[in-house]
């Protein structure tokens with residue numbers, strides 16, 4: 001028995017698990033390095049498994065010692081499930097008798113395909129945002145102080161150097177604004193197209209829609225592509241609109257969702273409410289309810305795309321539940337926001353004056369919530 005009544009085996013398992021968690025940050029950081037080097041594109045575009053030497057020359061790794069480092073890098077990424085690694089025995093050169101050398105090659109997987117930068121389902125910009133130094137270090141190094149009450153309640157996880165909110169920080173740092181908007185758009189591009197295809201009933205009967213906090217209009221474009229007769233507008237902050245290219249058929253309206261939301265049959269709130277605490281969430285929902293109320297007879301509603309957290313009873317796909325908890329911690333740390341359980345969603349939707357709501361699961365860890373005035 002080891003200390004505390006545990007066996008040696010149990011102690012070793014616990015220590016190993018702790019190492020895996022302590023060093024777990026290496027997974028996303030290595031994926032980000034792979035994206036920066038263009039490895040997913042090189043593997044995907046080769047037309048069959050790519051050998052280590054071909055990969056090295058495709059991504060510009062020339063020195064012999066660095067090619068060996070690349071082999072270790074690819075071995076780890078393959079272990080993480082990113083690539084399929086194969087090892088073949090190659091006959092050694094003449095005069096080396098029966099000696100054999102091993103040759104490695106790597107094939108793409110669905111996972112690595114989602115890191116290919118210009119693929120329609122790419123998540124590479126999201127990966128680069130999640131691993132950018134500012135989001136990785138600052139919030140986590142201040143969270144304990146926030147819990148102890150040593151940081152102001154009103155402070156967001158990340159404060160701009162001169163104070164202010166996360167959105168004000170983005171408005172002052174164009175590179176971060178670009179990184180953020182690209183990360184949002186890469187998700188909107190495929191997730192909203194998927195929603196329009198899998199659940200067209202969500203949009204049936206609507207003649208107009210406002211995407212509140214709709215970023216650079218990628219969601220609105222996906223909806224417009226699926227339902228060309230639907231009038232679409234995006235309500236956004238000025239710095240986002242200024243950095244967004246025009247989207248055909250989509251109007252951009254600069255404004256503050258806490259003040260006013262333009263009237264429409266439906267309002268879309270994708271990945272917006274999880275940025276805010278309950279009090280602010282209710283304020284936003286009230287403005288959205290006012291915007292769709294005149295359209296009640298033709299089916300006015302607010303369409304929310306966000307996580308409905310598993311209630312902890314043990315059901316649900318373990319990978320999706322893991323993603324829900326990671327997002328909840330992320331929102332806590334960087335935005336002072338929250339992912340919500342069904343009960344918590346119903347509470348804020350009711351507090352904002354809606355009469356009822358419907359939850360439609362089916363977007364992986366996220367759901368569609370329809371709230372009716």
Ligand SMILES: C[S@@+](CC[C@H](N)C(=O)[O-])C[C@H]1O[C@@H](n2cnc3c(N)ncnc32)[C@H](O)[C@@H]1O
Nearest residue numbers: 184185188213214215236237255256257270271
């Ligand atoms: C997490 S992003 C989601 C973007 C987009 N809905 C998507 O899912 O791709 C939240 C968006 O809310 C916008 N936003 C923040 N505060 C806002 C406000 N007061 N009024 C309007 N938009 C706001 C941000 O600029 C940002 O684009």
